[in-house]
Amino acid sequence: TKPQHWDDEPFELIVSNPPYSIHWAGNDDATLINDPRYSPAGVLAPKSKADLAFIMHSLAWLAPSGTAAIVCFPGIMYRGGAEKKIRQYLVDNNFIDCIIQLPSNLFFGTSIATCIMVMKRGKSDNKTLFIDASKECVKVTNNNRLSDDNIKNIVDEYTSRAEVKYFAHLASFDDIKEQDYNLSVSTYVEAEDTHxxxxxxxxxxxxxxxxxxxxxxxxxxxxxxxxxxxxx
Missing domain, CATH: 1.20.5 (Single alpha-helices involved in coiled-coils or other helix-helix interfaces)
Structure with missing residues (x-):
């Protein structure tokens, strides 16, 4: 609600790790639904969960050929209500390029297995890549860490957009629509049975x-x- 870059946008590259599930004015502020950052989705992020407001803000600041990579709380990928409507807007308009599931215990202060949403305004196809990188880590004391090899494996897959069993799936628009706009990686990438x-x-x-x-x-x-x- 207090943007700092009106004079600098748009941006070719945005990397963001916004706070998770914080409160904001939402529908209590009648002016926000007319804000050009939020109005395209036709609905505001819930008052108790501003996560998708940050995503809509980043999308609005993105150049026509730009890319945004945003670390997200996993709940925004599958919850219903206003969040589902915003996901539908993002998918229907072909802004979602990739969802990457990260390992748990990756960030200090939280054990949540977060994910990265990669958005583009100028995609060359209408498909979304889902990468399950939940095992791409090395354990360091009580936390996990992404090694150079882990990062390379993820980036190589993002670049190639190849189908890799138990690791990556390239989903069509119809696939996502059929799943009711659920963007959880586990919905599209089969987990390996280790039993x-x-x-x-x-x-x-x-x-x-x-x-x-x-x-x-x-x-x-x-x-x-x-x-x-x-x-x-």
Whole structure:
């Protein structure tokens, strides 16, 4: 609500890490819906969650060929109400270029697994790349850190926009619309199943063997008991 760059915009590149889920005036200020930064979406971010107001602000300051990368609270990717309407505006107008899921415990002071929303005004296609980089980190004491290799893997994938199982998926506009404008990476990138694979046939054979062994033991015990009773 107090922009500092009226005389400097637009920008070719915006990198931002706005505060998460802070309160703002929202609908309590009747002038905000007419603000050229917010009016295109036709709705304001909730009063208790200004996250998408920051995103709309950055988008308004973006040059026609510019790119914005904004660190986001994950809830804005799937919550309903006004936030869903703003996501729909961003998707319908082809501004969302990529969503990158980051690891948890990456930032000091919060354990939240945040994500990065990359926006462009001049996209060459109408697809959105989803990258699951939740495992792209190295552990340092109680926190995780992005190494140079981790960053390279993410940037290389962003550049190539290739389909990589368990890591990246390039979703069409129709894919996102079909998911009701949910932008969570987990909706589009399948998680790898790390559970131990069970051989059902082998397991069943082992169970049958155990049951047979139990029957043999019961028979042996029965014989011993009968011998003891016969000797009395």
């Amino acid at each position: 131990e694979k069970v051989d059902i046939v082998k397991l069943n054979a082992e169970i049958e063997e155990i049951v047979m062994r139990e029957d043999e033991l019961r028979e042996a015990i029965r014989n011993i008991v009968e011998e003891i009773e016969a000797s009395k």
